[in-house]
Amino acid sequence: MGQRRRAGAVKTLSSERDSADVARICNRKHNICMVSDFFYPNMGGVESHIYQLSQCLIEKGHKVVIATHAYGRRRGVRYLTNGLKVYYLPLQVMYSQSTATTCVHSLPLLRCVFVREQITVVHAHSSFSSMAHDALFHAKTMGLNTVFTDHSLFGFADLSSVLTNKLLTITLCDTNHIVCVSYTSKENTVLRAVLNPEIVSVIPNAVDPTDFTPDPSQRPADRITIVVISRLVYRKGIDLLGGIIPELCLKHPDLHFLIGGEGPKRLVLEEVREKYQLHDRVRLLGALEHKDVRGVLVQGHIFLNTSLTEAFCMAIVEGASCGLQVVSTRVGGIPEVLPDDLITLCEPTVRSLCDGLEQVIAKQRSDSFPSPASIHNRVRNLYTWKNVAERTEKVYDKVVGEEVLPLAKRLRRLRSHCGPVAGSIFAFVAMLDFLFLLLLQWLLPDRFMDVAVDATGPHGLWRQKTSRKKFD
Amino acid sequence: MGADGAPSQSVPWRKVLWERQPFPDNYVDQRFLEELRRNEGIREYRYWAVVKEASLVGQQLSCVAIFITFWLYMEQGLLAPETLLWTSLVCGLLGYGLYQAFTSQTDSCSETRTHLADLQSAALFLSFTFGFSPVLKTLTESVSTDTVYAMSAVMLLAHLVSFPYGEPSPPGSLSLNAALFASVCLASRLPGALHTFAMLSCALLVFALWPCLLQRLRENSPLQFTGVCVGVCTGGVGGLASQSLGGAVLLSLAVVSVTFLCPLLLVWLQRHKDNIHGPWDEAEICEDLSHFLH
Numbered sequence: 096m097g098q099r100r101r102a103g104a105v106k107t108l109s110s111e112r113d114s115a116d117v118a119r120i121c122n123r124k125h126n127i128c129m130v131s132d133f134f135y136p137n138m139g140g141v142e143s144h145i146y147q148l149s150q151c152l153i154e155k156g157h158k159v160v161i162a163t164h165a166y167g168r169r170r171g172v173r174y175l176t177n178g179l180k181v182y183y184l185p186l187q188v189m190y191s192q193s194t195a196t197t198c199v200h201s202l203p204l205l206r207c208v209f210v211r212e213q214i215t216v217v218h219a220h221s222s223f224s225s226m227a228h229d230a231l232f233h234a235k236t237m238g239l240n241t242v243f244t245d246h247s248l249f250g251f252a253d254l255s256s257v258l259t260n261k262l263l264t265i266t267l268c269d270t271n272h273i274v275c276v277s278y279t280s281k282e283n284t285v286l287r288a289v290l291n292p293e294i295v296s297v298i299p300n301a302v303d304p305t306d307f308t309p310d311p312s313q314r315p316a317d318r319i320t321i322v323v324i325s326r327l328v329y330r331k332g333i334d335l336l337g338g339i340i341p342e343l344c345l346k347h348p349d350l351h352f353l354i355g356g357e358g359p360k361r362l363v364l365e366e367v368r369e370k371y372q373l374h375d376r377v378r379l380l381g382a383l384e385h386k387d388v389r390g391v392l393v394q395g396h397i398f399l400n401t402s403l404t405e406a407f408c409m410a411i412v413e414g415a416s417c418g419l420q421v422v423s424t425r426v427g428g429i430p431e432v433l434p435d436d437l438i439t440l441c442e443p444t445v446r447s448l449c450d451g452l453e454q455v456i457a458k459q460r461s462d463s464f465p466s467p468a469s470i471h472n473r474v475r476n477l478y479t480w481k482n483v484a485e486r487t488e489k490v491y492d493k494v495v496g497e498e499v500l501p502l503a504k505r506l507r508r509l510r511s512h513c514g515p516v517a518g519s520i521f522a523f524v525a526m527l528d529f530l531f532l533l534l535l536q537w538l539l540p541d542r543f544m545d546v547a548v549d550a551t552g553p554h555g556l557w558r559q560k561t562s563r564k565k566f567d
Numbered sequence: 568m569g570a571d572g573a574p575s576q577s578v579p580w581r582k583v584l585w586e587r588q589p590f591p592d593n594y595v596d597q598r599f600l601e602e603l604r605r606n607e608g609i610r611e612y613r614y615w616a617v618v619k620e621a622s623l624v625g626q627q628l629s630c631v632a633i634f635i636t637f638w639l640y641m642e643q644g645l646l647a648p649e650t651l652l653w654t655s656l657v658c659g660l661l662g663y664g665l666y667q668a669f670t671s672q673t674d675s676c677s678e679t680r681t682h683l684a685d686l687q688s689a690a691l692f693l694s695f696t697f698g699f700s701p702v703l704k705t706l707t708e709s710v711s712t713d714t715v716y717a718m719s720a721v722m723l724l725a726h727l728v729s730f731p732y733g734e735p736s737p738p739g740s741l742s743l744n745a746a747l748f749a750s751v752c753l754a755s756r757l758p759g760a761l762h763t764f765a766m767l768s769c770a771l772l773v774f775a776l777w778p779c780l781l782q783r784l785r786e787n788s789p790l791q792f793t794g795v796c797v798g799v800c801t802g803g804v805g806g807l808a809s810q811s812l813g814g815a816v817l818l819s820l821a822v823v824s825v826t827f828l829c830p831l832l833l834v835w836l837q838r839h840k841d842n843i844h845g846p847w848d849e850a851e852i853c854e855d856l857s858h859f860l861h
Binding site for chain 1: 582583584585586591592593595599600602603842843845846847848849850851852853854856859
């Protein structure tokens with residue numbers, strides 16, 4: 096494919112301008128573009144994962160840009176900490192912050208980003224994000240290597256998962272490497288997208304341990320507090336929580352609940368609170384900002400998670416990092432996350448969760464748990480972003496050396512891998528995409544496109560002093 | 568990196584993330600996918616049981632055909648509206664009696680609805696329909712006949728598609744409304760106001776009350792239910808045959824394929840079912856949690 100060579104030519108041209116530039120490019124290994132529909136100002140696991148990972152990669156001397164869709168008036172190019180450049184592309188949002196997908200229309204914008212930023216690796220996040228799927232597709236058309244991170248688990252039974260899984264099969268059929276956040280998630284993704292398990296790596300999420308430090312002095316001495324922090328939606332098992340609260344509150348008069356988060360299931364909790372007259376013992380805090388989470392966590396003794404499905408569950412790590420005893424349902428990847436003595440796993444039923452909580456409450460009363468500080472010390476080094484970045488870097492190192500399938504091979508692979516019907520349809524779409532790319536390259540050749548000014552400043556001058564010392 | 572480069576240490580791989588293990592990130596262990604379960608709790612279908620259930624679909628198809636047959640007869644003046652009204656009345660009373668008999672068989676005191684209430688709603692409906700039938704008669708005068716026919720066809724199709732075959736009593740609101748809309752359209756093309764009234768009463772009988780009786784029949788005497796279904800299907804095909812032979816052939820083909828071929832297909836495809844379950848499935852809340860709220 097000619098487009099790749101041309102991009103390389105641009106790179107040499109631009110670097111010839113300045114000998115310092117050459118040093119800079121040799122110094123930095125990868126130019127990474129993270130693509131996902133989900134990014135700040137949206138808040139959640141995927142968003143913080145992308146942000147934290149990008150920050151760590153920048154610190155390691157890579158160039159990272161993020162492409163997402165425009166959020167309201169937030170469109171165009173924005174800069175975040177350490178010169179992390181974010182493209183808010185004007186793409187139409189269709190459903191719950193996911194863009195509409197036609198497999199073709201986003202090509203001009205994404206090509207612009209990839210060419211201007213001289214991207215070598217496209218890293219897409221989340222299978223819910225259609226922009227991520229689009230980017231994987233276009234990147235292959237443009238001859239770039241791709242990595243995909245899957246953050247969620249999916250079933251196989253209902254119509255929506257059948258369709259999403261087919262789409263995933265198609266976009267991942269020539270993706271170089273896939274990253275999953277837990278072993279369960281890996282099994283799930285391998286089955287959903289019919290993948291060779293050897294191109295799927297497991298790299299867990301991480302938690303910033305300095306954000307989540309214990310402070311036992313914040314705990315009221317005369318009561319036992321159970322903290323729940325999650326979105327109040329069905330998938331987080333809030334209905335179970337609505338059954339647990341009256342059961343336990345009747346048995347333990349000194350038990351209090353502290354619930355952070357917002358969502359449609361708030362009604363259930365409010366009704367329970369109303370019916371059993373628990374207004375002084377069940378506090379609903381509403382939506383919490385990330386910086387306020389620690390302040391709520393340290394007030395509790397026990398952290399409760401009632402999720403019905405979870406690929407990794409950062410919340411329980413945050414809870415344990417603040418020194419709380421964690422009680423959680425045994426679903427998805429949760430059993431892999433914490434060692435057995437830091438977590439009490441229960442079946443997703445009210446009975447089992449109440450039994451688990453009773454055990455923990457009894458132990459808490461007899462003071463037989465290790466101190467919050469010692470729990471924090473055990474958890475703080477389990478999951479760090481630095482470690483995630485190192486492992487992801489290895490994936491990039493592996494990926495850039497791989498060959499990108501030329502068009503003919505790619506079409507053959509689509510048809511052999513994705514079934515005769517969907518495979519043929521998407522082979523046709525891949526053709527269209529390629530022709531569209533040729534048209535775009537004819538209208539505006541890559542060599543006339545300006546190379547973007549590096550967001551870390553000329554020669555990385557704007558990068559933080561500490562990181563400069565490390566890498567220069 | 569590289570899964571084949573896995574070290575041959577004596578430490579076994581564990582499915583945990585909190586421990587740094589001496590394996591590469593893309594390592595695939597022997598135990599990969601060991602928790603995968605296939606076709607769990609799957610329902611085995613038996614052919615004749617499915618045919619029996621599917622006969623309800625054929626029956627409903629024939630009901631529509633019977634209604635259309637009545638309409639064709641009325642339109643050509645072969646059936647006097649008085650005759651249809653009296654027949655409907657007799658059938659309605661007969662059906663009501665049967666329905667009551669079945670009800671008293673199953674549960675004696677749970678239903679609080681009295682005969683008087685039934686009579687009241689019947690009287691109310693009939694008087695309103697009678698009063699409004701001149702209006703309904705002229706309702707679609709400004710619309711072309713082709714449009715009315717097309718609309719009726721679409722609505723009857725919608726009725727068939729949205730009919731709650733699993734639990735036909737009470738008939739679903741969408742299916743009932745579609746059927747009544749179609750009947751109003753068709754009835755407005757008849758020659759007189761009394762025709763319209765008779766047609767609408769007949770529609771009520773066929774689309775609203777008959778499914779309720781049929782459901783009771785299905786619950787109480789499955790054997791008779793099959794007989795009734797066969798009877799209705801024969802009636803539908805026979806009635807249509809007296810008006811249009813081609814239509815009757817098509818209807819009988821449809822009924823046969825729905826009741827005999829489709830179940831065959833279902834049972835045959837059952838063998839290819841491959842349902843996978845595993846730890847990634849979303850947990851289901853099996854308990855009834857409503858008692859905490861109410």
